[in-house]
Amino acid sequence: MSQLIEPVARLIDALAxxxxxxxxxxxxxxxxxxxxxxxxxxxxxxALIAVRDDVVYCERCFDFxxxxxxxxxxxxxxxxxxxxxxxxxLDVLAIERTxxxxxxxxxxxxxxxxxxxxxxxxxxxxxxxxxxxxxxxVGSPIDEVVLATNPTLEGEATAMYIxxxxxxxxxxxxxxxxxxPVGGDLEYxxxxxxxRALQGRQLVEGAAER
Amino acid sequence: MSQLIEPVARLIDALAxxxxxxxxxxxxxxxxxxxxxxxxxxxxxxALIAVRDDVVYCERCFDFxxxxxxxxxxxxxxxxxxxxxxxxxLDVLAIERTxxxxxxxxxxxxxxxxxxxxxxxxxxxxxxxxxxxxxxxVGSPIDEVVLATNPTLEGEATAMYIxxxxxxxxxxxxxxxxxxPVGGDLEYxxxxxxxRALQGRQLVEGAAER
Numbered sequence: 001m002s003q004l005i006e007p008v009a010r011l012i013d014a015l016a017x018x019x020x021x022x023x024x025x026x027x028x029x030x031x032x033x034x035x036x037x038x039x040x041x042x043x044x045x046x047a048l049i050a051v052r053d054d055v056v057y058c059e060r061c062f063d064f065x066x067x068x069x070x071x072x073x074x075x076x077x078x079x080x081x082x083x084x085x086x087x088x089x090l091d092v093l094a095i096e097r098t099x100x101x102x103x104x105x106x107x108x109x110x111x112x113x114x115x116x117x118x119x120x121x122x123x124x125x126x127x128x129x130x131x132x133x134x135x136x137x138v139g140s141p142i143d144e145v146v147l148a149t150n151p152t153l154e155g156e157a158t159a160m161y162i163x164x165x166x167x168x169x170x171x172x173x174x175x176x177x178x179x180x181p182v183g184g185d186l187e188y189x190x191x192x193x194x195x196r197a198l199q200g201r202q203l204v205e206g207a208a209e210r
Numbered sequence: 211m212s213q214l215i216e217p218v219a220r221l222i223d224a225l226a227x228x229x230x231x232x233x234x235x236x237x238x239x240x241x242x243x244x245x246x247x248x249x250x251x252x253x254x255x256x257a258l259i260a261v262r263d264d265v266v267y268c269e270r271c272f273d274f275x276x277x278x279x280x281x282x283x284x285x286x287x288x289x290x291x292x293x294x295x296x297x298x299x300l301d302v303l304a305i306e307r308t309x310x311x312x313x314x315x316x317x318x319x320x321x322x323x324x325x326x327x328x329x330x331x332x333x334x335x336x337x338x339x340x341x342x343x344x345x346x347x348v349g350s351p352i353d354e355v356v357l358a359t360n361p362t363l364e365g366e367a368t369a370m371y372i373x374x375x376x377x378x379x380x381x382x383x384x385x386x387x388x389x390x391p392v393g394g395d396l397e398y399x400x401x402x403x404x405x406r407a408l409q410g411r412q413l414v415e416g417a418a419e420r
Contacts, residue, residue, distance in 0.1 A: 007260040008261060008274060011258060014250075014254040017250060018242060018254075019239070020235065025230065029229070031300050036227075038262060041258060044228075047224040048252075049255050050220065051217045052244075055217050055218065055244060070215070071213045093214075
């Protein structure tokens with residue numbers, strides 16, 4: 001690498017630490033930021049500082065929040081009887097975009113992974129159990145917990161562990177379907193996914209009744 | 211888009227303004243920065259502010275600098291007799307990486323583009339002529355100006371314009387070669403590049419002497 005003036009080298013270095021940003025992209029972004037309108041560059045710096053200063057975890061679901069409760073937990077219109085368990089805050093966004101779930105969430109902040117030394121105690125599982133018990137203790141147990149951890153080894157293990165812990169504490173426990181993605185190609189699906197797609201097959205409505 | 215807390219929405223918005231960063235990437239980067247070590251996120255913000263506060267243009271070549279002159283202009287070991295003209299500061303980095311040029315640079319900050327309303331007066335061409343004249347006036351004219359603007363319509367027009375303006379003011383004026391990229395495939399080269407590659411063909415050393 002050729003010589004660079006210190007502030008430029010420092011910004012390239014800081015940007016290159018971001019996920020998916022290689023040294024070439026970091027360099028391109030730096031040179032863009034050097035010449036962008038002053039207000040644009042400073043707005044980015046200010047926004048960055050603001051998320052660090054003003055964002056905390058929701059006391060109830062552990063999604064990001066600016067007060068004690070996140071936007072979803074403080075929304076009275078959401079369905080209290082259903083709880084969706086996800087690994088990361090980004091997963092909440094993904095499910096929210098579908099508009100197919102109107103219940104509440106619980107963010108674990110990871111998945112059980114013995115290889116990486118992440119046991120259940122490192123995740124927000126204790127708090128999830130407590131949430132279920134608190135609801136049951138006031139006579140309105142959660143009707144359904146949807147386990148929406150990733151369909152990976154870690155996500156499956158986490159779902160299994162949570163299902164065992166929640167058994168008897170909530171009405172029903174479900175797991176999101178695993179199968180061929182919509183628009184996907186059977187021919188290119190891996191074997192494990194295909195097995196899951198077969199196992200999870202559903203009767204075609206109407207056809208069974210004929 | 212689902213509801214987002216304001217600081218998060220603001221950072222996603224600021225990141226999505228960066229070139230090559232779409233809304234999905236901006237979201238992923240924001241969630242990374244929310245959970246990154248505090249020092250990492252604040253170092254990025256500080257680096258961003260530092261480039262805006264401390265970086266200026268070199269008085270001589272218009273590359274980025276932290277003082278009156280950039281690192282290359284203030285390096286006494288560089289060859290004063292050769293000057294490479296490029297469109298952008300990033301082009302200086304690209305050429306420096308090759309270690310094939312040891313002269314000085316001149317950064318135009320763009321290329322002539324009538325469509326975008328960019329005429330020669332918007333670029334640092336006046337300053338380039340002045341540099342050439344200043345050298346000539348002290349009896350040591352520049353030996354060679356290498357025109358390394360991009361091989362695009364705008365870059366070629368800019369090179370042509372500068373060549374006309376510099377004629378008689380410097381020893382020689384050259385243009386970087388256009389042709390098939392090393393490792394490229396003739397079959398997939400566009401016609402214009404192929405024509406350039408043929409026009410720019412060079413005698414194979416030794417073969418002519420046999």
